[in-house]
Amino acid sequence: MSSSHPQPEDKAAVRCAIGGFTVHLDSDLKQVLQDFAALYPPAPGGPRSQRIIQIDVRRSGRSRLGRRLYRVYADGEEVGGCRAANGVFPLVEWGINLRIIATASEYLQLHAASLSFEGNGFIFAGDSGCGKSTLAAALLTRRWRYLCDEFALLDRDTLLLQPFPKALCIKAGSYQAVRRMGLSFARRRDYVKAFKGRVGYISANDAVAEPAPVRFVVFPTYGHGAPACIRPMSRARAALELRRCCFNRHEFADQAIPLIAATVEGAACFSLTVGDPEETAKLLESLSPQMATAPDEQYVRAPRCADRRKPSDRRPSRREVLRVGAKLAYVAPVIVTLSAHEAFAAGSNPSDVCSTGVHTGGLCQTDTDCCSRRCSLGVCASNQ
Numbered sequence: 001m002s003s004s005h006p007q008p009e010d011k012a013a014v015r016c017a018i019g020g021f022t023v024h025l026d027s028d029l030k031q032v033l034q035d036f037a038a039l040y041p042p043a044p045g046g047p048r049s050q051r052i053i054q055i056d057v058r059r060s061g062r063s064r065l066g067r068r069l070y071r072v073y074a075d076g077e078e079v080g081g082c083r084a085a086n087g088v089f090p091l092v093e094w095g096i097n098l099r100i101i102a103t104a105s106e107y108l109q110l111h112a113a114s115l116s117f118e119g120n121g122f123i124f125a126g127d128s129g130c131g132k133s134t135l136a137a138a139l140l141t142r143r144w145r146y147l148c149d150e151f152a153l154l155d156r157d158t159l160l161l162q163p164f165p166k167a168l169c170i171k172a173g174s175y176q177a178v179r180r181m182g183l184s185f186a187r188r189r190d191y192v193k194a195f196k197g198r199v200g201y202i203s204a205n206d207a208v209a210e211p212a213p214v215r216f217v218v219f220p221t222y223g224h225g226a227p228a229c230i231r232p233m234s235r236a237r238a239a240l241e242l243r244r245c246c247f248n249r250h251e252f253a254d255q256a257i258p259l260i261a262a263t264v265e266g267a268a269c270f271s272l273t274v275g276d277p278e279e280t281a282k283l284l285e286s287l288s289p290q291m292a293t294a295p296d297e298q299y300v301r302a303p304r305c306a307d308r309r310k311p312s313d314r315r316p317s318r319r320e321v322l323r324v325g326a327k328l329a330y331v332a333p334v335i336v337t338l339s340a341h342e343a344f345a346a347g348s349n350p351s352d353v354c355s356t357g358v359h360t361g362g363l364c365q366t367d368t369d370c371c372s373r374r375c376s377l378g379v380c381a382s383n384q
Helices: 030-039 085-103 132-140 172-180 235-244 249-265 277-285 289-293 296-300 318-335 340-348
Strands: 012-018 021-027 051-062 068-074 077-084 107-117 120-125 145-148 151-155 160-162 168-171 190-193 197-202 212-222 229-232 268-274
Touching (some): 012 030, 051 085, 068 085, 107 132, 120 160, 120 235, 132 168, 132 172, 132 212, 168 172, 172 197, 212 249, 235 268
Parallel strands (some): 212 268
Antiparallel strands (some): 160 212
16 A cells, blocks of 8 residues: 655665665665665666665654654555664565565566575575575675575576575574674664564675576575485476465466476475585585486485484474464464465464565465565455
């Protein structure tokens, strides 16, 4: 829903470049401008050949405790409601993501981290909490190059991964591991992000990659205390998983599946248990580029796992138990009153947040990271 907002006379602004986009940020909150300028390079001067995303941060009264509240607008559309100062910057970042989802229709957009190693493009796809960002941070301490933390943007004509170097968003649970890698957070500041808690941001401007062909598709999961482990996956299964992770498949209609199939046809596909960062990086670096053109059966026969336990044999961590419990507690008071269709939707997305970036009338496909539009128990509302 678009909303109008006041334009104060004393507003301040910065213009920064992210990939092929220029983000023009106006803010009534000075620290947001400073943080944004610390994470991204200034936009080049001269003619504006890049597309512009306009982000505005405006004051919106005070809370009952007297704290100043703010609203964030992306190209005039409100993102996420009122937030205190320490929750504004994550909304700015998600406002940019929403505009990419809504406007960058020349790309097939996958919910994944994307990096390259020696010119070979890697897609690390999965839901929130699977360890994509921490893994990307670990790889950047080696010879890897960075494309994006939130998106794998595939050019629909060339199927090359395109750089969109957003700052890496790291959850508080990974702070210690990231600091051990020698990485530091921008301005030593952290923020509060809805459904994620405290997060910090790391700039990757010094390691931005050129467009790269997809040679490996990897589905990581975090294995608490487990050794790094990689298992081959069939291309057919990988294509189905990538379809589930696709933000804008509704825009491509019948072309989405053929594009995804063409992408995995030239790639080797794996599931990955993320263990020690250095051990995991070495395991990924040992993959041979020749696997990308080999038939499935030629590398599926040689799994690279020392630990052959079934997933059901592993005891869930305390964090995983608490996360599932919190989601169940959220939907339990109403789940008994729902139809079967609504119950499935609520279970798929207990956060009640639309994940597609648009109102489709269908079920939300992923969790809360995708956008901040409200739904009705996991079912996207109709267009308004």
